[in-house]
């Protein structure tokens with residue numbers, strides 16, 4: 006299958022390019038290297054060293070004997086998007102090319118507006134370009150479980166049937182996103198659903214939970230094939246941060262009451278889900294939603310699991326809750342469905358089985374994590390000083 010990956014230089018994008026290409030798919034992709042700049046801007050760096058895109062592509066060719074095509078450019082530039090699609094004629098487009106970080110989007114008005122513009126305009130450009138070039142291609146869009154928020158009822162996969170004042174309908178499940186970043190995914194969802202309706206495009210919106218992990222197996226062959234791994238206050242996600250914290254003897258940092266519960270998925274399982282989705286497309290004109298997560302944990306239990314794994318590796322680990330920089334429910338009901346990918350054959354790893362590998366991979370780069378210790382504790386806050394209640 007010919008798959009075009011938007012955001013091919015990212016944590017998931019580079020991993021997906023290799024994962025699909027090794028499995029016989031023809032892969033091309035685009036990126037403007039924004040993620041590298043954002044992490045530098047917040048003072049972080051990848052714990053696992055990464056090489057340039059050119060070096061990645063060369064190393065991949067050397068090790069696996071295959072080529073991945075790359076275009077450098079901005080998805081917010083319509084002509085660029087159009088050119089890529091015209092040249093590659095994809096059967097599937099996996100859209101990962103957005104600003105993915107909640108704290109970054111909360112920094113100030115510039116970062117909020119940038120995130121909204123970048124994510125929403127990039128997706129609109131893709132939708133319009135698809136109508137011109139490849140209206141039958143399948144758009145696999147990375148949404149987020151965070152679009153739903155944390156309602157006090159079960160969360161279905163995108164839609165639910167509701168009876169109101171004696172009438173019944175199947176409608177999109179309400180969205181209550183918890184950051185300016187998460188809001189962009191909600192806006193994308195509405196735009197994609199509308200495009201499928203009016204233009205007969207087809208799309209799967211993957212409501213993905215929080216991804217963790219250092220690598221996929223194919224990266225063991227050569228260190229130039231590694232993907233990035235962030236742990237700073239903005240771009241590090243919670244399990245990845247806890248593992249990096251454990252390795253340098255920093256206390257693990259559950260925020261607030263620590264009952265925040267999310268769906269989690271290992272990076273290798275995220276790849277498997279995206280492949281399963283791409284090779285099982287919806288009908289022309291169909292917009293569908295899969296909830297893409299494997300296991301559910303609250304952030305305190307997660308910290309306890311990382312502590313156990315660290316101690317098994319001979320590291321002393323302490324857990325110390327800190328004030329929550331975010332505005333979010335700290336104790337809540339959370340029961341989202343995730344059956345559809347399992348029906349397609351998804352069989353996930355267990356987080357406890359993956360932690361030893363993460364800790365041992367990160368131990369090799371302990372000095373790089375130590376060098377950015379001061380960028381671990383959160384300083385970006387959801388509340389504004391002038392808006393205190």
Ligand code: NAD
Pocket residue numbers: 011012013014015016017018035036037038039040041078079080081100101102103104105106123127147148149150213214215216217242
């Ligand atoms: P990432 O930042 O590592 O990857 C995104 C890539 O897209 C980056 O390389 C960036 O440079 C590129 N990009 C962004 N805007 C662009 C633009 N306008 N033009 C060209 N390139 C652009 O993020 P990730 O963790 O790999 O996440 C990929 C996608 O998956 C994102 O959409 C994210 O919201 C979603 N997601 C991630 C997670 C997670 O835990 N990592 C969970 C759920 C959903």
Ligand code: USQ
Pocket residue numbers: 105106107108148149150151152213214215216241242243244246258259260265266267268304331333
């Ligand atoms: N958290 C802690 N301690 C930390 C870091 C985070 O308790 O040191 C808490 C947060 O407050 C939050 C939860 O852990 O309640 C998850 O935070 P996160 O930073 O791991 O993830 P989040 O901000 O939700 O964003 C990440 C990805 C994003 C994706 C989302 C999936 O960055 O791209 O959309 O996970 S989901 O959370 O399901 O919406």
